[in-house]
Amino acid sequence: MSVGIRPEVSPANRETQILAAAAREFAAKGYDASSMQDIANAVGISKATLYHYFKSKEELSNRLSNRTIEDMFGYVVHHSTSGSARTRLTNFMTAHARFFEENHAAFLSMILIRNPAAVDRGPDASLWRDRYEAHLRALLREGVRSGEFRGIDPVVTGRAILSCLNWMVRWFNPGGTQRAEDVARNYADLFLRGLEERS
Numbered sequence: 001m002s003v004g005i006r007p008e009v010s011p012a013n014r015e016t017q018i019l020a021a022a023a024r025e026f027a028a029k030g031y032d033a034s035s036m037q038d039i040a041n042a043v044g045i046s047k048a049t050l051y052h053y054f055k056s057k058e059e060l061s062n063r064l065s066n067r068t069i070e071d072m073f074g075y076v077v078h079h080s081t082s083g084s085a086r087t088r089l090t091n092f093m094t095a096h097a098r099f100f101e102e103n104h105a106a107f108l109s110m111i112l113i114r115n116p117a118a119v120d121r122g123p124d125a126s127l128w129r130d131r132y133e134a135h136l137r138a139l140l141r142e143g144v145r146s147g148e149f150r151g152i153d154p155v156v157t158g159r160a161i162l163s164c165l166n167w168m169v170r171w172f173n174p175g176g177t178q179r180a181e182d183v184a185r186n187y188a189d190l191f192l193r194g195l196e197e198r199s
Contacts, residue, residue: 015053017043019064023105031061031113061109062125068106069128075099077135085143089161089195090188092136096165097184104174111169133158140195149195161191 021042025034036057040050054060079095080088100107136158143149164187172180 014043014045018045018050018053018060019067019106022060022064023109026061026064026109026113027105031057031109036060061113064106065110066124066128068103068110069125069132071103072096072099072107073128073132073135076132080135080139085139085146085148086192088139089143089192090185092139093161093165093184093188093191094181097168097180100165100169101172101174101180104169108169111166133162136161143195152195157191157195161187164191 018039022034022039025038025042029038034057036050037047039057039060040047043050054063076092076095076099080092082088083091137154140149140152140154140157144151144154165184168180168183172178172183174180
């Protein structure tokens with residue numbers, strides 16, 4: 001979500017600018033400490049203009065989370081739909097990490113910043129989250145059916161994989177020398193060794 005303010009901005013571009021600014025504010029200060037005025041200032045618009053797009057900080061936060069999980073779903077699924085189950089799982093995990101690193105502020109806001117008034121982020125976020133987890137579980141089931149993976153529980157295994165990937169947001173430094181997808185590739189190697197059929 002890049003922000004480049006121009007004299008004339010379409011409503012869609014302005015919304016993207018607002019969401020990008022909100023992600024940075026939430027990631028830096030936390031949800032509670034970030035005000036609508038802070039976000040308006042970051043975009044370079046009045047608070048009244050901001051309220052034209054979003055009626056409340058809760059609505060803005062929910063829209064940010066919904067868009068982030070929707071975009072992540074499309075990106076990760078695109079990169080994990082072909083090849084063997086082993087290849088698809090590795091691609092799923094590295095694409096997840098790459099999206100996280102490239103959209104760090106938005107991802108951090110979605111995962112860590114809890115808005116008590118909207119804990120579940122609304123039906124849209126729940127729908128995309130369920131579809132995302134279902135894609136991973138289907139991948140794992142296909143690996144079991146093909147004989148690439150032993151008879152694991154895809155629900156439990158899928159949750160373990162996502163927990164491992166999502167926990168990275170608590171310690172990974174996107175400005176450092178290590179790339180998130182390299183970390184995820186190491187994680188994938190560990191999981192794949194555990195998923196292999198034992199002789």
